[in-house]
Amino acid sequence: MSTLREVLETHVREGSVPGAVALVARGDRVDVQVAGGADAGGGAPMAPDSIFRIASLTKPVTAAAAMMLIEDGRFGLDDPVAHWLPELASPLVVRTPGSPVDDVVPAARPITVFDLLTFRAGYGFPSDFSLPAVAPLFSELKQGSPQPRAVAAPDAWMATLSRIPLLYQPGEAWLYNACSDILGVLIARACGQPLPQFLAERLFEPLGMNDTGFAVPEQKLDRFTSYYRAGEAGTFELVDAPDGQWSTMPDFPSAAGGLVSTAADWFAFGRMLLAGGTAGGRALLTPGSVRQMTTDHLTPAQRRASGLFTEGQGWGFGGSVDVERTDPWNVPGRYGWVGGTGTTAHIIPATGTVAIMLSQVEMAGPKPPLTMRDFWRHVAGR
Known part of the structure; x- marks a missing residue:
């Protein structure tokens, strides 16, 4: 089986992405690998702390925030x-x-x-x-x-x-x-607070997610990757530069796809979920809330109808949940999602795994690209 570095380097070499950061943690063993560059023009190399537009990897974070308010008694x-x-x-x-x-x-x-x-x-x-x-x-x-x-x-x-x-x-x-x-x-x-403030106070600060938010401050723009869509013959068309749309706070902080983050930051979030909502000895969520988030709530008919996006998998709160299937990357109970900017992150409760891959090329549609599938296959050991 290819190593994690080989998976990334293969796709950079073949022109699927300019660069990528991947993190796979199983218990206390954490493997972080980088490949390629932060932009397609031969500039700075990709780094473990490179910042990405994580798009729909925002959704599980939003779901966790909602569960906090449920636990606070703000709504049911x-x-x-x-x-x-x-x-x-x-x-x-x-x-x-x-x-x-x-x-x-x-x-x-x-x-x-x-x-x-x-x-x-x-x-x-x-x-x-x-x-x-x-x-x-x-x-x-x-x-x-x-x-x-x-x-x-x-x-x-x-x-x-x-x-x-x-x-x-x-x-x-x-x-x-x-x-x-x-x-x-x-x-x-x-x-009674703006969404960015609530997330910062209740999730990002307690988890040490210091690079996660709805905008990138000026002093961190040198770590912010450029964002592309695939062009012809292995080329990339610039969609957004580091000093572009995420360089100032938006009027509408999108809870569906507006966050920027790093592999280390989303790892802190995923590790908290694996620990039943606890981080650093502090309970941010109860185990029951985490179970609700990571449990499939769809009927079989709803799973089939949602196939273009979830490919027949289940859906918890803010992320998909693997059900029994024959896909080589399928791991029943795996919870997480993908981002249309070229990102993917999951937790696998059965094996205590957090798996994250961040790249900077827009997905062509709901179907995850081969880059993600090869990464998932590596995580599943297949």
Whole structure:
């Protein structure tokens, strides 16, 4: 089996990515490897503390923050969210998923916190992006690839959301992405603090996640990687430079995909989950909350329908959960997710493993690239 360094170097050599950082920890054994450069122009080499736009690796962090507020008694899993999000007090639903956006019926029941955590509130991306009710998610809410400077502030964003119909009735179907952003607004309103402040005080500072946030301060820009999409013949097209969209705090801190971080920082978060919510002798979450986060909550039919994104795997709170499958990288109970900016991170409770790979090339679609699959196969020992 290839070593972790060989996995990374192979993909850098073949032109899949300009560079990458990977961390695989099993118990007290931690293997950190780097390959390639922080940009595609032959500049600084990649380093263990390079900072990346982690995109949807933000989602598990958001879920953990929500569980903290549940433990604080600020809201419960079954509580309707309209108490804090009055914009969603009377949601409308398209009559069928393929109906025009003005062919709507009332929601059969309120949207709950549990609906948001499990991505079953009725908002988000289905496998078919051509459905009429999906278009406003891109055009009006700026869902999709992270673009911090393009999104309206939370109150204005929620006002826009209130005018967009649900694609399915609450609880009926798993839909990707939007629920995490809604959850971020819920967290901020329920705790009475901006989301960045709450995450910093309750998660990042206790865990020592000193390089994680919604923007990169000027003194750290030299460690911030450039962000690309794949061009023709192994070339890379620049999407965002270090002094670009993440160099200042955005109006809308996206709880679905707005964070920057490092391998070491996400490792601290993953290790806390493996320890049942405890870090440095301090309980940030209860074991029960971690179990809820890392347990599959989907029905078999919902798993099948979400296949474009999860490939039939389960979904906990903010991340996928492996179920019994024959994929060479599948490990039942593995919890985590991927980021559209080229990132992936999981914990494997059965083996006490945290596995993280961060690169800087945009995914071409929901299907994870070979770079990630080879990394997962290495972690699974196959």
